[in-house]
Amino acid sequence: MLEARLQTGALLKKVLEAIKELITDANFDCSDNGIALQAMDNSHVALVALLLRHDGFEPYRCDRSLALGVNLVSLSKVLRCAGNDDIITLKADDTADVLSLTFENTDNDRISEYELKLMDIDSEHLGIPDTTYEAVVQMSSAEFARICKDLQVLSDSVQIDVTKEGVKFGAKGELGSGAVTLKQNGNVDKEEEATLIELQQNVSLNFSLKYLVNFTKATPLASRVSLSMSSEVPLLVEYKMEAGYIRYYLAPKIGE
């Protein structure tokens, strides 16, 4: 059985907000390592990989590996019934036909209990090879969100060019064109806002802005984001949390 108690229930609410528009149903794979999820969007263009490590919960118990098939819209509706400061406990027995959720307020004088019906999901699990990327950009997650939203005004796609001087996000469309360049600035006072680039080789890649904007729904989970790129392989957008991560992969656009 699974029992996982999360002191900061808001984290789970934010995680759901970050994935529910990209994927509708997914298996939460529970093991002694923690709770993981991997799912592709319906159009097979993007993939979400989530890990909530066991040490982020107190206590965390999972005697046997379990796959909890969840409709994410339903789960996010139930999670809206939890207060932001509530402690959330997830429980499922080995038959895994329901997921029990308990929300306790911080004064411990209001306890709410919900049960969510689970479903059987045939998941298409993808093997993601370990990749050494040609360019890795670490930057403020809020800045990344702003750039994607701003450039969406101009186009469906963004061209990302990375050189050792900086990273340039450019978009061209019917109404005109726009570009935002962030210079590498590791010495700024505010570490959280620094743009850092690790570069083996310059890269220039095109991606769908609709998906990138969707990925930025994870912004409340981390102040930093990393973009890992190589020519002609999927982009990795990673938000690291205290005990886990949310990774998005996006297939590049190619040719004309």
Add this chain to the structure above:
Amino acid sequence: TPIQNDLGEFFAMI
């Protein structure tokens, strides 16, 4: 307009 690739082209199904 560039063409959108499918992720399946890059990652093998397990």
